[in-house]
Every structure is written in structure tokens, then in C-alpha cells.
Amino acid sequence: MVLFTAADVRAIDQALIQDYGISGINLMKRAARACVLSIDQYFADVSRFLVYCGSGNNAGDGYLIAAMLADRGHHVDVVVVGEKKKLKADARQALALCEQSSARFCAVEVISEECLIVDALLGIGVVGPVRAEYRKVIQDINESAAAVLSVDLPSGLCADTGVSFGACVKATVSVTFIGQKRGLYCNDGPDVAGRICFSDLGAPASVYLQVNPAPVEILAEQWLPTRSRRGYKNQYGHILLVGGNQGMAGAIILAAEAALRSGAGLVSVATRAANIGPLLSRCPEVMAHAVASGDDLITLLEKSTSIVVGPGLGRDEWALELFSAILGSGKPMVVDADALNMLAVAPRYYEHWILTPHSKEAARLMGESEVDDDRFKVAEELQRRYGGVTVLKGLGSLVHGGEQLSLCPFGNPGMASAGMGDVLAGVIGSLIGQTSSLYQAACMGVVNHARAAEQLTGELGEVGLIASDLPIAIGRCLSGRDTS
The missing domain is CATH 3.40.1190.20 (Ribokinase)
Incomplete structure (x- = not known):
């Protein structure tokens, strides 16, 4: 297993869209399905969901997750943090699909410990201190007793260094896409990421070679070979x-x-x-x-x-x-x-x-x-x-x-x-x-x-x-x- 920088992942994402004909909304749908699969695996008994969405592409994943869960008949509340008008085309399309589902858009003051929080607030594009409106939501999430699934990485965590940008969601499970992020494995990352799940979103091996990143290998268990009985x-x-x-x-x-x-x-x-x-x-x-x-x-x-x-x-x-x-x-x-x-x-x-x-x-x-x-x-x-x-x-x-x-x-x-x-x-x-x-x-x-x-x-x-x-x-x- 190897680790990638945020720039590496963005380059692979763009190559998938431009050179392999996989649309941005299609990639978002694949990411949402990967998260729902992890929900099925680790939170099978949960029927109430609280999905927090920001104003970037990470929010698009969140809207699609909310729609998929709602279509299954689950109770899904969606909380929008930030401005919808900042959403780019693919995320706007994901929002529209969510609005067509039975998911309910609302403001939440008290978080039930019986629900699963889906954290789709901030993604790999964060480069500075978390803004006040996001910091307050992150604090509320962390102070709740509810389990948390973070989309791609915990909101507020630097994808490259693993350092918190002043406030960071503490996840139960993090589902990361395309490439494992360096920041999940160092500094604050291991304390906040929880169980890490990975999906390559169906990206072919050739795209990784095409982008030619400088990945970091995650070391596996290793041991010395068996010694010869004639050794000295x-x-x-x-x-x-x-x-x-x-x-x-x-x-x-x-x-x-x-x-x-x-x-x-x-x-x-x-x-x-x-x-x-x-x-x-x-x-x-x-x-x-x-x-x-x-x-x-x-x-x-x-x-x-x-x-x-x-x-x-x-x-x-x-x-x-x-x-x-x-x-x-x-x-x-x-x-x-x-x-x-x-x-x-x-x-x-x-x-x-x-x-x-x-x-x-x-x-x-x-x-x-x-x-x-x-x-x-x-x-x-x-x-x-x-x-x-x-x-x-x-x-x-x-x-x-x-x-x-x-x-x-x-x-x-x-x-x-x-x-x-x-x-x-x-x-x-x-x-x-x-x-x-x-x-x-x-x-x-x-x-x-x-x-x-x-x-x-x-x-x-x-x-x-x-x-x-x-x-x-x-x-x-x-x-x-x-x-x-």
C-alpha cells in the first residue's frame, strides 16, 4: 500500500475525467457508493443519518450519500454549512439529486447519539485555519456521542501533513478515495481518522503510472529468513x-x-x-x-x-x-x-x-x-x-x-x-x-x-x-x- 499527496490525488482525478472519460459526477457517485458500502459493513443497525455538507466537492459526495440512504427508506437529515452558491457544477448536480430524494434539509441543534453522522464538510482542498462556522459544527460533532463516518478524510485535517487546521472531526471510520492520503497516517491523523477504508473508485492501474506521483510506501510486517542449520x-x-x-x-x-x-x-x-x-x-x-x-x-x-x-x-x-x-x-x-x-x-x-x-x-x-x-x-x-x-x-x-x-x-x-x-x-x-x-x-x-x-x-x-x-x-x- 502506498500514500499520496493531495496534489497527486487531484492529478489522478483530473486524468480520470480528461483521459479516461469518467465524468466528475460519476466519480462522486462511486465515492458515495463506497461510503454506503462501509456504512453497511460497520453501521448496519443504524437507520437515522445526519449528513453535514460544506460547499466544496466533498459536499457533492455527501449529498449523494444522503440520497442513496434516503432511497433505502432511512431517515436522513442534511445540514448545509456554508453557501450552496459556491458549489461547482458536479456538486450542484449532486445537490439536485439529493433534493429530489426524501432526505430532509434542516438545522440541527441537538445531535442524537442513535444516528450516524456523515462528515462531508471539508475535503483535501483545505489549506488554512478552519473558519468559525465550520469550527462550531466540528465542535458539536466531536462533543456528541454519535459515531462518525468521514468522507475522504476527517474535516479539518491536512491531507499532506496530518496536522489539524485548528479544528478537526474525530471520525469512527474514514473512507478515502483514489489514493491513500499521507495525512491519515501521521501527526494528528491516526488519532482522528478511526478505521480507514479505501476505494480506488475503479481507477485503472495505468492512470497511476500516467500521473507518475512520488508515493510513500506503507511498510508491512516483515521478518528475517529462516537460518540455515549450518549457519555460524x-x-x-x-x-x-x-x-x-x-x-x-x-x-x-x-x-x-x-x-x-x-x-x-x-x-x-x-x-x-x-x-x-x-x-x-x-x-x-x-x-x-x-x-x-x-x-x-x-x-x-x-x-x-x-x-x-x-x-x-x-x-x-x-x-x-x-x-x-x-x-x-x-x-x-x-x-x-x-x-x-x-x-x-x-x-x-x-x-x-x-x-x-x-x-x-x-x-x-x-x-x-x-x-x-x-x-x-x-x-x-x-x-x-x-x-x-x-x-x-x-x-x-x-x-x-x-x-x-x-x-x-x-x-x-x-x-x-x-x-x-x-x-x-x-x-x-x-x-x-x-x-x-x-x-x-x-x-x-x-x-x-x-x-x-x-x-x-x-x-x-x-x-x-x-x-x-x-x-x-x-x-x-x-x-x-x-x-x-
């Missing part, structure tokens, strides 16, 4: 993890355990001498090395096949010297946490690394106080500036590899706790030695990190989930043994 540890990579400054042993221990549980054949850790005891107590399988300077890393770097640098690294002279030595190694690496902060101070380009910033670290890497709401643009810019692969962490984590851009739809709020990023860094570093590319390692690591969290919340709950719970579950997921 050197086949699965030797990962070197560097970090754990004074008082920050936990971060490097979490990363090391995650690397082990993700299938790395050999795991070495370079850290402060004080951390060796706690590290080996937790992970006796690790080869632990106390390092005092960059010179102490030379032999370790030569032996490694991949590096993770940053968890608990700090930003003192010790950290800077180790990071400088690693940058000169020429090895594939994962750069995380404080290593990203040091990179922001002295930016450079390198094709063989995976950067794993959250939004604050991304802002520092871009020399800004905060990042743009358009996370897709941020990920693209970071990859362009720094090379390699960028993993922009957060809701709907993005993986950008230059030619490829993917979004992870998995995960939950329980992951918003200390150490989760350290675990992810260890997983991705481990997978570098077990996959065919940095991009594949990043995608597989992000997906299984998030899937493990989903698996565990059924048992522990989101509030009780902590980073050290994840490594064993990640190993299960990577083995294809996710039983959630």
Missing part, C-alpha cells in the same frame, strides 16, 4: 556499540541487548570502565571493552562489520574523540542520540550510515529550533543533506533512503518512554549484518520494534510498557513468531 555466528554480523558515558550505562546496555536479541552473531561494546560490570551482568554474551580514547577503538573498529554510536554517549571530550574515530572508519553505522547532536554541530555527508533522529534532534540537524509539520519533507531534506538513510522517529516513523520513502503504521503511545530509541538503534545495527541494504535494515528494524511494542501492550498496557520489555519480543517478531 560470523555470518550474522559483528556489531560494535559505542556509548555509555558516566551515569548513562543503561542506554548502551539496552542497545546491546536489543542487538543480541535481533540476531547479531557477535556483539562488542566500547564504553566507560565503570559500565563493564553492569553490562556483563545483564548481557554476558557481550564482549565488553573499556575505552579511554579513540585509539582504544582502532582494533575494535577493524573487527566490526557495523557500528552503533550514540546511546548514552554524552558530549564531552571522551565522546567527541570516540565519535571522530568512528567517522573515519569507513564502516556502515547507525548514528543515534548524542552522536546526532555532535553531527549537527559539524555536519557531513556519508552514504553508509543510518541516522535515527526524533523531531528535536532533526531540528538540530537542520539548524532550526523546531521542524516543519510536514514530516515527509523533513525526512527528505535530512537525507539530502546527510546522505545514507534517515529514520525520522515518531508517530508514523519515516524511513528515507534517497530513492525510497516508507512509513511505519505500527506502534502505540506506550513507546513514548526512555530507552526506546536505544533499543531501536541496537536492532537496526544488528540487522545491517543480516540484510542486503541499509534501507532494508532500517525498515525491518522500525517495523519490528513497533510490532513488538504492540504485541506487549496487550499484556502490559501502554502505561506499563518500558524499553527493556522489548528485546525478547523483537526477536520473536523478527523470527516470524509474532502471536499478537
Whole structure:
């Protein structure tokens, strides 16, 4: 499954009309039928409907939905928000069809919890703050106890960024058309979209190639291939993890355990001498090395096949010297946490690394106080500036590899706790030695990190989930043994 921008969808819509002979009103009828099918599937017991229509093409879909439901004998009330005179030709035709049905046009002061609200207020064309008249209606919808079906996307949500334009309908189900919208899967989108249903409205595959958009792939579950019974540890990579400054042993221990549980054949850790005891107590399988300077890393770097640098690294002279030595190694690496902060101070380009910033670290890497709401643009810019692969962490984590851009739809709020990023860094570093590319390692690591969290919340709950719970579950997921 892939995601599209609003501009992509508009271009496909126009191509269907101009090049494939499918009229605008025909597309509206197909959209309305797709919504009615979802109503049949998820709200089969509902017989009262309240349809809110704005003044754009989204309203045309709403009018046709109202007419179709009324023709079935249902009680349908239609509330018009905005001015009918602003409707374009296709939407005016849809309005006329609705007026010919038994649907009743009215003003509603109290919303019955027994009805289903159909949200056809605002579509993908919204580009600024929601106007007061719409904001009041959206507030009334959200304060009601009624279920909501949003047409194409929840009104007030940016189709490209997933950011609310000041007010946004919170849907139970969203039925989206032609192309899955990026905004449904990031920022505010997942909180307001509810269950997402998709219809291509019968668009032929050729139209998508004709328009030639730059889609975003939604990552699916993925796991490592079954190992040969003759396999041995050197086949699965030797990962070197560097970090754990004074008082920050936990971060490097979490990363090391995650690397082990993700299938790395050999795991070495370079850290402060004080951390060796706690590290080996937790992970006796690790080869632990106390390092005092960059010179102490030379032999370790030569032996490694991949590096993770940053968890608990700090930003003192010790950290800077180790990071400088690693940058000169020429090895594939994962750069995380404080290593990203040091990179922001002295930016450079390198094709063989995976950067794993959250939004604050991304802002520092871009020399800004905060990042743009358009996370897709941020990920693209970071990859362009720094090379390699960028993993922009957060809701709907993005993986950008230059030619490829993917979004992870998995995960939950329980992951918003200390150490989760350290675990992810260890997983991705481990997978570098077990996959065919940095991009594949990043995608597989992000997906299984998030899937493990989903698996565990059924048992522990989101509030009780902590980073050290994840490594064993990640190993299960990577083995294809996710039983959630």
C-alpha cells in the first residue's frame, strides 16, 4: 500500500475525467457508493443519518450519500454549512439529486447519539485555519456521542501533513478515495481518522503510472529468513556499540541487548570502565571493552562489520574523540542520540550510515529550533543533506533512503518512554549484518520494534510498557513468531 499527496490525488482525478472519460459526477457517485458500502459493513443497525455538507466537492459526495440512504427508506437529515452558491457544477448536480430524494434539509441543534453522522464538510482542498462556522459544527460533532463516518478524510485535517487546521472531526471510520492520503497516517491523523477504508473508485492501474506521483510506501510486517542449520555466528554480523558515558550505562546496555536479541552473531561494546560490570551482568554474551580514547577503538573498529554510536554517549571530550574515530572508519553505522547532536554541530555527508533522529534532534540537524509539520519533507531534506538513510522517529516513523520513502503504521503511545530509541538503534545495527541494504535494515528494524511494542501492550498496557520489555519480543517478531 502506498500514500499520496493531495496534489497527486487531484492529478489522478483530473486524468480520470480528461483521459479516461469518467465524468466528475460519476466519480462522486462511486465515492458515495463506497461510503454506503462501509456504512453497511460497520453501521448496519443504524437507520437515522445526519449528513453535514460544506460547499466544496466533498459536499457533492455527501449529498449523494444522503440520497442513496434516503432511497433505502432511512431517515436522513442534511445540514448545509456554508453557501450552496459556491458549489461547482458536479456538486450542484449532486445537490439536485439529493433534493429530489426524501432526505430532509434542516438545522440541527441537538445531535442524537442513535444516528450516524456523515462528515462531508471539508475535503483535501483545505489549506488554512478552519473558519468559525465550520469550527462550531466540528465542535458539536466531536462533543456528541454519535459515531462518525468521514468522507475522504476527517474535516479539518491536512491531507499532506496530518496536522489539524485548528479544528478537526474525530471520525469512527474514514473512507478515502483514489489514493491513500499521507495525512491519515501521521501527526494528528491516526488519532482522528478511526478505521480507514479505501476505494480506488475503479481507477485503472495505468492512470497511476500516467500521473507518475512520488508515493510513500506503507511498510508491512516483515521478518528475517529462516537460518540455515549450518549457519555460524560470523555470518550474522559483528556489531560494535559505542556509548555509555558516566551515569548513562543503561542506554548502551539496552542497545546491546536489543542487538543480541535481533540476531547479531557477535556483539562488542566500547564504553566507560565503570559500565563493564553492569553490562556483563545483564548481557554476558557481550564482549565488553573499556575505552579511554579513540585509539582504544582502532582494533575494535577493524573487527566490526557495523557500528552503533550514540546511546548514552554524552558530549564531552571522551565522546567527541570516540565519535571522530568512528567517522573515519569507513564502516556502515547507525548514528543515534548524542552522536546526532555532535553531527549537527559539524555536519557531513556519508552514504553508509543510518541516522535515527526524533523531531528535536532533526531540528538540530537542520539548524532550526523546531521542524516543519510536514514530516515527509523533513525526512527528505535530512537525507539530502546527510546522505545514507534517515529514520525520522515518531508517530508514523519515516524511513528515507534517497530513492525510497516508507512509513511505519505500527506502534502505540506506550513507546513514548526512555530507552526506546536505544533499543531501536541496537536492532537496526544488528540487522545491517543480516540484510542486503541499509534501507532494508532500517525498515525491518522500525517495523519490528513497533510490532513488538504492540504485541506487549496487550499484556502490559501502554502505561506499563518500558524499553527493556522489548528485546525478547523483537526477536520473536523478527523470527516470524509474532502471536499478537
